[in-house]
Amino acid sequence: MTASNSDLDPKAVDADAGPGSASMFPGASKDESPSLTNQFLIAMPGMLDEQFAGSVVYLFEHNAKGAMGLVVNRPTDVSLSTLLDKIELKLEITPFADQAVYFGGPVQTERGFVLHEPPAPNSEDINPVIGEAVKHGDPSNAATAIYSSSLTVPGGLTMTTSKDVLEAVAKGSGPKRFIMTLGYAGWGAGQLEEEIALNGWINAKLSREQMAEIIFATPANQRYQSAMHALGFDPSHLSGQVGHA
Numbered sequence: 001m002t003a004s005n006s007d008l009d010p011k012a013v014d015a016d017a018g019p020g021s022a023s024m025f026p027g028a029s030k031d032e033s034p035s036l037t038n039q040f041l042i043a044m045p046g047m048l049d050e051q052f053a054g055s056v057v058y059l060f061e062h063n064a065k066g067a068m069g070l071v072v073n074r075p076t077d078v079s080l081s082t083l084l085d086k087i088e089l090k091l092e093i094t095p096f097a098d099q100a101v102y103f104g105g106p107v108q109t110e111r112g113f114v115l116h117e118p119p120a121p122n123s124e125d126i127n128p129v130i131g132e133a134v135k136h137g138d139p140s141n142a143a144t145a146i147y148s149s150s151l152t153v154p155g156g157l158t159m160t161t162s163k164d165v166l167e168a169v170a171k172g173s174g175p176k177r178f179i180m181t182l183g184y185a186g187w188g189a190g191q192l193e194e195e196i197a198l199n200g201w202i203n204a205k206l207s208r209e210q211m212a213e214i215i216f217a218t219p220a221n222q223r224y225q226s227a228m229h230a231l232g233f234d235p236s237h238l239s240g241q242v243g244h245a
Contacts, residue, residue: 036062036192039070039205040214042227046199056227057185058115058215059203060151060159067187068136069158070115072179072215073223075100080169080180083112087092087163090172100220104137104181113184116175117212118152149210157209157215177216202232 040064043233052071061067066068081097104113106219158175168174187195199230204227206214214226228235 014167027098030114035164036067036203037210038153039203040211040227041192041201041203042224042231043211044202045180048200052185052195052200054224056209056223057105058157060156062192062210064189066189069185070104070181071102071185072115072181073220074103075220076103076182078182083180087166091170099179100222102179102181104183105185107186111183112166112176113181114165114169114178115181115215116158116160116165116178117216118158119146119175133139141166148232157212177212179215202231206230 023123039059039106041055041059043052047055054073057072058072058092059067061068078101079097080099080101081091083101100231103109103144145151146168147162147165148159150158150160150165152158165178166180169178186202190202196203207226210230213221214230225235
């Protein structure tokens, strides 16, 4: 990341770098299927990559060009207040001070991603005209009406990379439920499908409410079990069964 104050990086980032409101895979058709976007990937006992063993990943993009997601159950030793200090932000409210920053994946680990619930169309931070349009249209517009670099998954969660989301958090006006990660998980074309076929992952299609409950309201060390239980599985009984693809 480069020296700018626009995106989330302890060292700062380029204003135009990172995900925006459009697809992160330009040129990919939205009609391609099956897509695992807005689903959990849960590492199976057969997962050979130690970086992902026991991981739960929220996929915010998946198409023929590849896939991208954030690991949501791997807290680091870095606290949010420590990270905000590095980007010269003062956390003015205490509830989030000790919240852990997460390992989001092995790609671009110097870069920050905030996964949060989509802002409501009637949020006071949204221009009223835009808010009214959002009420009668695509709710994914709500986040981009507030933050300069956001991607809201239809029917799912929002991922923001611009520094303004943390500025809002620091002032107490940001998302009420969120996690921040450093890095993300990425797969090239066909790579994720191959890993699923090799029993590395099982995918879980849950409601936004179920996923939000697991990510934001369940202790990190219980999220893997909770995601498995949502599928009706007992993790202790699994032995590399085939994933869902």
